[in-house]
Structure formats: structure tokens, C-alpha cells
Amino acid sequence: MDAFIALANGLTVALQPMNLLFALVGVLLGTAVGVLPGIGPALTVALLLPITFKLDPGGSIIMFAGIYYGGMYGGSTTAILINTPGESASMATALEGNKMAKAGRGGPALATSAIGSFVAGTIATLGLAFLAPTLVELAVKFGPEDYFALMCVAFITVSATFGDSPVRGLTSLFIGLALGLVGIDKLTGQARLTFGVPELLDGVEVTTLAVGLFAVGEALYVASRRHIEEEVLEPVRGSLWMTKEDWKRSWKPWLRGTLFGFPIGALPAGGAEIPTFLSYSTEKRLTKYPKEFGHGAIEGVAGPEAANNASAAGTLVPLLALGLPTSATAAMMLAGFQQYGLNPGPLLFAERPELVWGLIASLFIANTMLLILNLPLVGLWVKLLAIPQPWLYAGILVFATMGTIAAKPSIVELAMLGAFGGLGFLMRRFDYPIAPVVVGLILGPIAEAQLRRALSISLGDPMVLLQSPISATLLGVALIALILPFVLKGMSRFKAAED
């Protein structure tokens, strides 16, 4: 059990007072920027790099780890409270989380998200410590065709966010897919649907769309209905904390979310969005309270939040084991390593074990700190909802535009935010589901690029999708997921008829 000894040594590094301080600064900064839409951990680490290079490598890398985990916690807080996902990975959390908050259950929603993040982060960090070398061997075996198959699974599960009308759900999804076409085609470098506007060349930013549809659209909708029904927000109804029932309904989603998040996060092109959607739809299928979904079901917060944090730890697997930066934040952390002349990868484990294990140990510490920090804050956060409605929504709009301006200071981007707000309003008015639009924007471009890569490598032979065992298995799963609901429906009808 070399890893255990190494981890214990790592803990002694991470528990040094100075390093604890760095971790604390990191989680505080991370939470702060995670709250801001458009400004994520990657940007923060980038801006801090020049400042930290004077510090010792251990300390600053530990701080980056804190920022990374902190950002994941912060993003969900705004998603739950004000329906403004700080990053695309918190979108699934907003779906049920904000409904819970509006029903006075913001406390339990924040709590299940914090505890779920802690549980998932801890399990996933353990996975990082003990499984990284094995997992990474599997991860690089994933080729473009396998990613495409994974996208197929994800597309099928999207239907969980469709609401009650398949036509309206598909309409939303295809609007998202159309938005995903905008910009430079990754494989040939040509502009598609940009209409000569250079700002559109980079495509539609996911956070702009999500914040526009969710936050601005919601503000418009609520404002337009004030003369019919006054929205009454009660910060706390019932218990501020999770009840026994809440615990019972949360623990399984936490574990399942971790199971989705960690391995998919470890894939070089896996990302954090797909596991959160997979988790959301799984919970929706498995729940004993299907009627609550869409109105604030705690499982729909617990699962995606766990998946989100587990995937953050998963991203560190290829980074530490191979030196592969698979997310923007990981790329910045790699730059952080490199400015000390350190190159992550198999050699770093051998050459500087105290650093690697110190980092892993500090991930545990950052995680614990975040839990201790966030749980008492729950009471404070929900008080935000007690702010008078005009100010609350004015603040949300200022918040939404500020994130956009800071990330991309262009008028076109702000105009898009406004337009997406209008779209969000109309979709609410005519009862089209919102989430599939964002899902289409995220998944569409990835699915297209991966399929085209696979077919380019195979020189146009589509059989490559079935020849790869991973891809064939995943496509099989997708097929079952597609057919199973119909079969189950048929069976239950059959049963009902028998009764």
C-alpha cells in the first residue's frame, strides 16, 4: 500500500500551516469567482499566475486546487438561488434547484448540493489517488468514434428535460443545435451562420445563452405577470436544513452522480456537462416522486451537483498522470506547474512525489474546508431571497450583464444576452422547455466534430462506429435507453389491463 504511505506523507505537507492558509485563500477566491457567471476558475488561475510565481510551488499549486474546487461550489449557489448558472456544468442544478429555492426549500437545496459535492469530491479524490494510472490507460483508448457514441447516449437522455410534449422538446433542442452551428467549423475553418459578423466567428458562448435564457428570461416573465400573480418568495418554508426524508432521498443520487462524474471527467474530452445531464435524467427515471420533477425535486439537485464535482476531480486524472490538460482550468494549472519547471506526467510522480501527493491531500482539505465554509453560509445565502423583489431582480440583471462584460467585452455579446432573454421569455410564455436549447448548444458541436474526426480517420467508413468495442457498447446502451421507456410503458399498460 505504497499509495497510502504516500498519501499520509502528502497530508503532512498539506497540513503545514502555510499550505493550509493557501488552501483557504484558494477556496475563498474560488467560491467568489464561481459565483460570477462568465468568470470561472480558469480565468482566476490565469490572472493569479503572475502573482503566485514568487510563492513556493507547493503552496501556489495547493491554492489553485482550492480555487478549482471552490469554483465548482460557487457556481451551484447562484444556480439555485437566482437561476443564474455560474458555468455550464451548474445548469442541471438550476433546473430543480431554483424551483426548490422559490418554494422556500433553498436551504435543503444548498445543503444537499454542498454535502453532495463533498461526498463526490472525496470519493473522486480517492479515485484520483488510487486509480489514476489504471483509469488513464482506459481514458486514452477513447477515440473520436467512442466520444460520438457517448454523445448519442447523452442525446437520448436529454429527453428527460423535455417536459410533457415531445414536439415542443425537440423544437427546443433543434433551436439549440442551430445555435451550435454558428461560428467557425472546427474541421475546415469555414464560417457558418455568422452573416459577416466577426464576433460570431467563435460561436455562441454557453454561459451567455444559459444566463440569457434562465436569468434574463425569467426576470422578463415574472415582471410581465406581476399584474396577474405576484410572485411571493419565501426564503424558508419548513426546515432550513435537510430533513431525514431529504437525506434519504439524497444519498443515492450523490453516489450515482459520482459514478457518472468521475470516469467521464477523466476522459480527455469528457467534460462536466454530460455527466450532470446523465445524472439528472437517471434521477428523474429512478425517483419515487416523478411528479416533483420540474417543481423542485431534491434528487435533481443532489445528483448533478455530485456529478459536477466528481468530474472536476476526474479532470485531474489525465493532468497528473499524463500531463494532459483536458479543461481550461487544467490547462492553467499545467501552466502553473510549468512555471516552476515541473512537468506533470508519469515522471512527476517519481521525481516530486511530495508535490503530487501534497496536491492530492490538499484536495481533500479544500473539500473539507468548503463543506465547513458552505454549510453555515446556507442560512445567509437564503436570506438573499428576502431582498425586495425589485432589487433582487435588478441585482440579478446587473450580475448577468457584468459576467458577460467581464468575460467578453463586446456589444454583440450583450445584444445576444438580451436576445436570448427575449427568447427565454417567449419560450416560457408558450411553454417550451428551456434546458434542451442549452443542451443542444453544448452537445451538438461536440457530437458533430467527433463524428467527423472518426470518419476522417476511417476514410469515410461508418463501420468504425461498430468496430470499436467501446463505441459499440455505448451505442447499444443508447438503443436500450431509447426503447426501454416504450417497453416499460407497454408493460405497465398490459399490467393495468390485466388488473
Add this chain to the structure above:
Amino acid sequence: MSTRTPGRVDKAGLVIALFLLVLAGLIWQDLSGLQLSSVYGLGPKAMPMVVSIGLAILAVGNAVIALQGGLPKRERLDWKPIVLILGGLVALIACIKFDVGFIPATAILFAATSAAFGRRAFITDLLIGFVAGTVIFLLFSKLLTLSLPMGPLERLI
């Protein structure tokens, strides 16, 4: 205004169907202008084709629902708050376009939104927005060294 009574045509629903059809046409027109193709495998036109055809089919689907009057019931719309909020956004964009600066832009948006939600203390809200904008500006420019849009006021700070 319409109700879910079957058989009644929902005009808004037909407009939505028309919008989807136009979008499909737009994508088709755009993809036919693409000059380069991939050397191997699928070209850049495949995905837009799928999306365009999909949207066209969905336009038909939505039209059918609209003709059956299948859209949900809607209440009368109060346009004033919507105009106020979107107006606030337009003002914000104009402020940034014409170098008035981030802080006044934020103040206007805050006050306009607040008014849309029924508050009648425009000047007070303008001041609150102003203070909030200043705090945000300082936070970003001093702490994160990110440059937010500058106006005369921001240059003074």
C-alpha cells in the same frame, strides 16, 4: 388570446411554426454557400442539413398543434415591464458603445429593472445601482486586473 379548445386555430402557434421554417431556410441557404469540403469523411454541410431538415419537420409539427389549438392557455400580457427591462439593457449597451462607462450603464439597468418590478423610487435606485457598479468596477479593475468598459468617470478612479 386563445384557449385549449380543440379546433380553434392558434395564431401565435402558426407564427412559431413560420419562424422555425424561416430558420430552417436560413440554415439551408447558409450551408449552400460553403465552399470547402473535408478531404475525407463527412463535410461541413452534413450537420447543418440535419438541423435544417429537422427544423422544417418540427415547423410542420408545431403548425399541426397550432391548428388543433393545442397550445397552452395564456394570460394577457403586460408589456410595460418588458419594455422597461429590455430598454434598460439597450441603454446599457448604448452606454458601453458610446464610452459612457460601466458604472452609469449598471446604474441605469438596475433602476430600470427595479422600476419594471413596480418600484417608484427611480432616483434612489439609480444611486444604489451607481454604488453597486462602482464596487464591482473596483473589484474587477483593481483586484482581478480585468478591464471593464471605461468612461470619463472610470478614468478618474
Add this chain to the structure above:
Amino acid sequence: MSQYRKNFWRGAFAAAAVAGFVTSAMAQSELKIMAPAAPGGGWDQTARSMQQALTQSGIVKSVQVTNVPGAGGSIGIAQFVNGAKGDGSQLMVMGYVMVGALLTNKSPVTLDQTTPIARLTGEYEAIVVPAGSPIKTAKDLAAAVKADPAKVTWAGGSAGGVDHIAAALFAKAVGADPTKINYIPFSGGGESLAAILGGKVTAGIAGYGEFESQIKAGKLRLIGLTTPKGTPEMPSLKEQGVDLEIANWRAVVAAPGLSADQKKTLSETVDKLAKSKEWGEILKQKGWDDAYLSGDAFAKFLVEENTRTKEVLTSVGLVKP
């Protein structure tokens, strides 16, 4: 490690230093540097490192960095050329990627509209194959490309970027048809690296730094570098009979419509920066190679790179003639 690279750049450096050496008492007190990219990327890091070195060494009192991200710099340059006209206190960071991006995006603004100041850093491209590949040398790879360019898949960065251009130049240099190369663009460094390590593609191409630790760990085999001269462990392509030289460089340019004096002041500021101790430390820390080249030599270099890139992109079919 990068001794051979240093030597190459040093020649250019010395020539430029002689050519660009002028004394002037005028100093710059304020400078604005635009990074035409989002915070965190290579250009942004260059701009912020310049800011750090310039203020720490006291060459310029206050330096402000602004970010205008989008489309490989196409948006930044448009704003810079229009907004900074005649302003002698503004610089913009740019690089080889922008040359290609302006061409493929059919940008109405071109590099001719800026005032070239100096090239600062450069990184050579490396071609690698998975450790288990039957391809051992550049000759093997050349033979494979020549036999059937479709069967040799290349993993690299964005379409029309420096990696893509290098792959096309390789095909051209070995006498294969560059329009037939099977180049597969990946979004991030990590993704393409994973595809190479997983053996999904024949070869990979990127800046040497991205492959360094994998090569050292024995997971990737280095086929060659795009330098003129290599070392026994790190051979150049040229020494193996493939005439291919390319580097991913970064430079600074100034606004159009500057007076001779304004241009001179800016050039001197950048010259002082390039020779400062602080800048030297940053280069070492970030692992960037010094590729300082200023004055007319840089202007000429920029024109040459533009012409060559246009030629290559046209031959690959990314730019219509």
C-alpha cells in the same frame, strides 16, 4: 535543453540589435497593450508578462493590458487598427496564428495596416508518433505520406493554424500532394495528445513544449523538429532530408499612422524590454525561447511569413485564391 534553439535565435538577435540600436532620451511613461485573446491564453500571457517586466524594470511607469478576444485575433486587430490610429502609446500582441486566422476568416483588416515593432518569442514545432509505431524516422514518415497521404492521419490544433500549416508543408516537402493530407484538428492540446497516445492517429504535431514530458517518459517518439539544426537526441527534420522550417512566434505591433518619432520611441521601449533582466527571467520561467527581431528585419519577416502562409493555405484549400 534548448541550446540549439537559443543559438539559432541568437544570430537573428545580434543582427537586429545592431540594426535597431539607436539612442534617445525620450522614454515612455504610459503604455497600453492589447491581447487580442481571452485572458489566460498565450497572447494574454505574453501581454501580461510584458506588463510585469516593463513595470518592474522601470522602463515604463504604468502599463495596462486589455483583452479583446475572438476569432484568432481578427476582432482584436480590427478594433486596434481603427481605435488606436496614430496613438504612440499602444501595442498589440500577435503571433503566427493570427497570420493564418486573418486569411481564413477573410478579415477586412490586414497586418499591413499595423506598424511592425518586434518579434519576441518563438517555439518550434515537433512531429511525434506513438512509442509503438513502426515509423522511426522522418524518412519513414515521408515514405508513408508519399505512398498514401490519406492513410497518414495527423492530430494537431485548429484548422489553418500553425500545426496544420506545418503538416501541409511536410507533405509538400516530401513531394506528396498537400491537398490530400488527412489532418484532424482537435480543440485543445490535451485532446490531440490523448488521440496520439491512444494510437488513434499516425502522427501528432504541435509545439515541442506540449510533447516534452511524454517524449521524456518514452510514451511518444520524436520524429523531428522544425528547426534548421537539431541535436543527436532531438534531430531536426531538415537534417533528415525534409526541408521544413517553421516556428510559432509571438510579436508586438503598433497602430497605423505613427510618426517616425513615435515609432522610434515604441521600438526603443520594446528593445529595452527584450534586453532587460526581468524579461529574461520570465522567458526562462515560462519556457519561451527568445526570438527577438526588430526594425526592418522584422517587417520583412512579417511580409515573408504572410506570403508563405497564404501560399500554403491556398494549396491546402483553406483559402480560395
